[in-house]
Amino acid sequence: MWYYEKKLQYPANVSKTDLNMAKFLYAQYGGPDSELAAAVRYLTQRYTMPIPQAKALLTDIGTEELAHWEIIGTLIYKLTYGATPEQMKNAGLGDHYSQHDNALYPHDAAGVPFTASYIASSGDPIADLHEDLAAEQKARATYERLITLTNDTGVIAALSFLREREVVHFQRFGEALMLVQEHYQHKHIFY
Amino acid sequence: MPNQNASMIEKLKEIMAVDFAVWELSLFLDTHPEERKALEDHNKFVRISYQLKSEFESNYGPLRLDCISPFPYKYINSPWPWEIEY
Numbered sequence: 178m179w180y181y182e183k184k185l186q187y188p189a190n191v192s193k194t195d196l197n198m199a200k201f202l203y204a205q206y207g208g209p210d211s212e213l214a215a216a217v218r219y220l221t222q223r224y225t226m227p228i229p230q231a232k233a234l235l236t237d238i239g240t241e242e243l244a245h246w247e248i249i250g251t252l253i254y255k256l257t258y259g260a261t262p263e264q265m266k267n268a269g270l271g272d273h274y275s276q277h278d279n280a281l282y283p284h285d286a287a288g289v290p291f292t293a294s295y296i297a298s299s300g301d302p303i304a305d306l307h308e309d310l311a312a313e314q315k316a317r318a319t320y321e322r323l324i325t326l327t328n329d330t331g332v333i334a335a336l337s338f339l340r341e342r343e344v345v346h347f348q349r350f351g352e353a354l355m356l357v358q359e360h361y362q363h364k365h366i367f368y
Numbered sequence: 369m370p371n372q373n374a375s376m377i378e379k380l381k382e383i384m385a386v387d388f389a390v391w392e393l394s395l396f397l398d399t400h401p402e403e404r405k406a407l408e409d410h411n412k413f414v415r416i417s418y419q420l421k422s423e424f425e426s427n428y429g430p431l432r433l434d435c436i437s438p439f440p441y442k443y444i445n446s447p448w449p450w451e452i453e454y
Contacts, residue, residue: 241391251450255450
């Protein structure tokens with residue numbers, strides 16, 4: 178089970194309302210390489226991991242991704258806070274406003290709703306860990322593009338933190354993959 | 369956004385920083401369970417976190433629902449993370 182803690186993993190500040198940036202950030206709230214997809218991907222794959230290191234890592238990184246989803250949600254909430262329907266419309270969020278008002282919704286930057294087809298869970302730990310390594314790199318690249326789209330120092334600080342976490346997760350998944358490969362190289366016969 | 373308590377936010381940021389150290393060391397230990405130095409650092413930061421959270425919660429209210437609360441139930445009114453200006 179999980180417990181909620183009333184804190185962010187990293188401070189998320191914005192200097193002013195910026196609906197265009199909020200729209201771009203939806204890539205990481207409900208897109209294919211979003212924090213939501215990452216959390217569901219790892220927390221789903223963990224059941225069929227063969228070794229304790231990999232079970233622990235997928236559980237913990239999956240949990241951290243939920244904390245990142247909350248940071249992205251906070252940035253979007255703050256960037257859209259108090260926006261009028263007219264401002265939403267001018268920023269390309271008129272479609273969003275018509276269905277969701279100023280609420281958040283898990284869709285991507287173009288408004289395409291989140292779907293479970295963004296994740297894979299193959300039952301093959303080697304295949305799944307390779308998927309996870311690729312997912313971390315795709316998210317890192319997304320963060321680099323998002324950072325180029327804003328001058329807001331608070332947003333850049335939070336996105337830079339999230340980008341660094343992708344790099345660390347990639348490293349840890351690489352270690353888990355090596356440990357799983359090692360595990361399969363040994364015969365598990367003890368008599 | 370609602371008015372903010374500056375000293376509360378400073379204490380909260382301190383907890384966030386210490387908990388990040390705990391978190392990062394935990395991920396490292398998942399794949400390196402026999403790294404003694406990392407484990408010692410992990411345990412050191414866990415102790416600091418525990419201390420900071422006890423102080424924070426008695427001054428500003430619960431961070432989690434499994435925290436002992438005065439009457440009336442205080443968890444709902446301590447600030448929600450997305451409403452804080454850090």
